[in-house]
Amino acid sequence: MATAVTTTDFSKAPINAKLSTEQKLKLLTEMVRIRRFETESLRQYNGGKIGGFLHLYNGQESVAVGCVSLMGDDDHVITAYRDHGHALAVGMTMNECMAELYGKATGCSKGKGGSMHFFAPDKNYWGGHGIVAGQTPLGLGLGYALKYKGLKGAAMCFMGDGAVNQGCFYESLNIASLFEVPVVYIIENNGYSMGTSLARSSAFKSCLAERAEGFGMAWGKCNGTDIYEVRANVQEALARAHIESKPTLLEVSTYRYYGHSVADANHTGGYRQKDEIEFYKQNHDPIQHYKRRLIEEGVLTEEQYEQIDEAAKSEAAAAAQFADESPVAGEETITQDVYFEVDRQTEAGRTGKHFFND
Amino acid sequence: MPLIEYRDALNQAFDEEMTRDENVVLMGEEVAEYNGAYKVTKGLWKKWGSKRVVDTPISEAGFIGMGVGASMLGIRPVMELMFWSFAAVAWDQIINNAAQVRYMSGGLINCPIVIRGPANGGTNVGATHSHNHESFLANIPGLKVVCPATAYDAKGLMKTAIRDNDPVMFMENTLLYGEKWEVPEEEYLIPLGKADIKREGTDITLIAHGRAALTACTAADILAAEHNISAEVIDLRSIRPLDEDAILESVSKTHRAIYIEEAKPFCGVGAQISSMIMEKIFDELDAPVLRITSIDAPAIYSPELEKRQLPRPLDVVEKVLSIC
Numbered sequence: 001m002a003t004a005v006t007t008t009d010f011s012k013a014p015i016n017a018k019l020s021t022e023q024k025l026k027l028l029t030e031m032v033r034i035r036r037f038e039t040e041s042l043r044q045y046n047g048g049k050i051g052g053f054l055h056l057y058n059g060q061e062s063v064a065v066g067c068v069s070l071m072g073d074d075d076h077v078i079t080a081y082r083d084h085g086h087a088l089a090v091g092m093t094m095n096e097c098m099a100e101l102y103g104k105a106t107g108c109s110k111g112k113g114g115s116m117h118f119f120a121p122d123k124n125y126w127g128g129h130g131i132v133a134g135q136t137p138l139g140l141g142l143g144y145a146l147k148y149k150g151l152k153g154a155a156m157c158f159m160g161d162g163a164v165n166q167g168c169f170y171e172s173l174n175i176a177s178l179f180e181v182p183v184v185y186i187i188e189n190n191g192y193s194m195g196t197s198l199a200r201s202s203a204f205k206s207c208l209a210e211r212a213e214g215f216g217m218a219w220g221k222c223n224g225t226d227i228y229e230v231r232a233n234v235q236e237a238l239a240r241a242h243i244e245s246k247p248t249l250l251e252v253s254t255y256r257y258y259g260h261s262v263a264d265a266n267h268t269g270g271y272r273q274k275d276e277i278e279f280y281k282q283n284h285d286p287i288q289h290y291k292r293r294l295i296e297e298g299v300l301t302e303e304q305y306e307q308i309d310e311a312a313k314s315e316a317a318a319a320a321q322f323a324d325e326s327p328v329a330g331e332e333t334i335t336q337d338v339y340f341e342v343d344r345q346t347e348a349g350r351t352g353k354h355f356f357n358d
Numbered sequence: 359m360p361l362i363e364y365r366d367a368l369n370q371a372f373d374e375e376m377t378r379d380e381n382v383v384l385m386g387e388e389v390a391e392y393n394g395a396y397k398v399t400k401g402l403w404k405k406w407g408s409k410r411v412v413d414t415p416i417s418e419a420g421f422i423g424m425g426v427g428a429s430m431l432g433i434r435p436v437m438e439l440m441f442w443s444f445a446a447v448a449w450d451q452i453i454n455n456a457a458q459v460r461y462m463s464g465g466l467i468n469c470p471i472v473i474r475g476p477a478n479g480g481t482n483v484g485a486t487h488s489h490n491h492e493s494f495l496a497n498i499p500g501l502k503v504v505c506p507a508t509a510y511d512a513k514g515l516m517k518t519a520i521r522d523n524d525p526v527m528f529m530e531n532t533l534l535y536g537e538k539w540e541v542p543e544e545e546y547l548i549p550l551g552k553a554d555i556k557r558e559g560t561d562i563t564l565i566a567h568g569r570a571a572l573t574a575c576t577a578a579d580i581l582a583a584e585h586n587i588s589a590e591v592i593d594l595r596s597i598r599p600l601d602e603d604a605i606l607e608s609v610s611k612t613h614r615a616i617y618i619e620e621a622k623p624f625c626g627v628g629a630q631i632s633s634m635i636m637e638k639i640f641d642e643l644d645a646p647v648l649r650i651t652s653i654d655a656p657a658i659y660s661p662e663l664e665k666r667q668l669p670r671p672l673d674v675v676e677k678v679l680s681i682c
Contacts, residue, residue, distance in 0.1 A: 076431075078427075107464070108464065109462055109463050109464035109466070110464035110465075111464075112461055112462055112463075112464050113461075113462040113463060113464065117462040117463070119459075119462070119463035119464075119466050119467060120466070121430070121463070121466050121467055122466075126427075126430060126467070127459070127462070127463065128462070128463075129454075129455070130454070131450055131454050134423075134450050134451070134454055134455060135455075136423070137419060137420050137421075137422070137423020137424050137426070137427060137451055137455075138423055138424075138426060138427035138430070138451075138455060139427060140420070140423065140424045140427060141423065141424040141425060141426060141427020141428040141429070141430070141431075141433075142427045142428070142430065142431055144424055144427070144428045144433070145427070145428040145430075145431035145432065145433045146431070148381075148383070148409070148428065148433055149431075149432075149433075155427075167419060168419040168420060168423060168450070168451070171415075171417040171419050171420025171421075171423075172420050172423070172424070174415060174417065174420065175414070175415065175417060175420050175421060175424060178415065336465065337460055337461050337463075337464055337465030338460065338461055338499050338500050339460075339500065339502075339524045340460065340465075340468040340470075340523040340524050341522065341523055341524055343465055347549070348518070348522055348523075348549065348550060348551075351549045351550065351551040351552060351599060352549075352550060352551015352552065352596065352598075352599025352600055352601050352602075353551070353599055353600045353601075353602045354551075354598065354599045355499070356600075356630070356634075
């Protein structure tokens, strides 16, 4: 798989040039926190503490952190099942996220959603969706609602490269362009649609985002290794949404170090080779790339980096301990959070039988 | 009280709720400039404009999903499916998104959306356009399912559905759109989960939803006139939430029950209700609970045969006579 080589210096893009030292260190810290959270999750999964699926974000951190760092009050985020990175980036705590993985009452969804279904509407984060591309019409709807309410905001709707061949994605692109909905679709192209490579799953001319051309929609492609490059490109798309109320389809080249989920044939020498993973770790790791960059810029030292990394590691370990010690919710909660009206015990919620357990 | 068509009753409900709440928006294929495939939304685009009444492309997965997403942010979309049969291409958006997002978010999100349109056979349009999805959808916790049989109910239930904060699947009937009923001029609401006793009786309870409730009423009239049998008719109006009390009280009084529906028998609404009666008031029964449904095959095109495929009043009479 080829990854575009970045030649432009995106640190000079206005959106990056104005970053303070503190803001730069925050970008790095957020990426490191995601990496450490994911690594701890894997450890606990392998230790039998976490059930179901676990889709790790290691290697892709620059995308979520870069995009979320650009959000204003009326910008919103929605993504698919590889959702831990976006969750932490918008400000969800490691504790609530880890506890959700453990299925505990203290989890962000009280243990009702699991790994693929993290939500924080108070932070403009609308999940966390398990069906490939199923979130793409929802992202459209978020953008539609913003426009309807007259707000100057955008919906950033993330998906993997495996989502681009689903029908509802094209329906969404058509409506987004037709209705001029302020939505930014971001394809996090990590090269694999589960265990099937890009070449074996998608037909395209120059890239996946070019498919937007057919809908008369703006599109672009960038490299995810450099968080500055991600920010510069996404900023343009957000401006288009905010100012012109027009959608964009962006493709970001990235890579995941672990499998589609942890139960992946990759680990037994399946669809890709170890040297390919090593190559990306050595040459395209967004955290190492940014670390070097900040050291060059003179805003970070090795010692500081070690401190950031250690703090993230401890935070993740503490989150695992918090999750482990948290209680599981009572059985009576199984039928809560199904109907708004029943939860609130409104007149509607008290009229008629809603559940059929007896 | 004015006599108005079922479609106009719905139209009044939309108009009133759009006046009441600026976040109510009508969407669907041809609902705006064309006035709706069945003229249910007639005149509303002209009155309210393109922001409130929106023509969508033929793109059910896209626009239904868009409505679900918009509802998460507080818009109250009322989405028309030209046929409920077309929900099949938007299934993921309804079943996985609208129905599950509240639960999976631990109650942080809710979807105040109404998805509506006709769900019926009997119009010679063949199997792909004649599905009754009510038992499928009522099977999903998180969804509400409403099937009004009259113009009065259509208006009162629609107004309630629009104000409801959960996703409501609202199933109308093309054969009823042009039928007239008395509808008061003053505002009224009908709660979901409250059945309507359409006929009081003592010998048997006929339970039904949607157009089948009208079939049951005709049958009850015949039973009274020709067979001296007093049948009580219960129209559920909404399937989920369900008025269990109304059913159990009536059957405890009549000791016999038949469920009538235009959907297919396997895992149908009638199967659920008959199981409930058996579990809760077995000792009250003087006969097995029977069911009358569409004949269990895809909806046939042939106009003559399709009439036979759906439950007719005489089918009900015959079944009643078998246990009374």
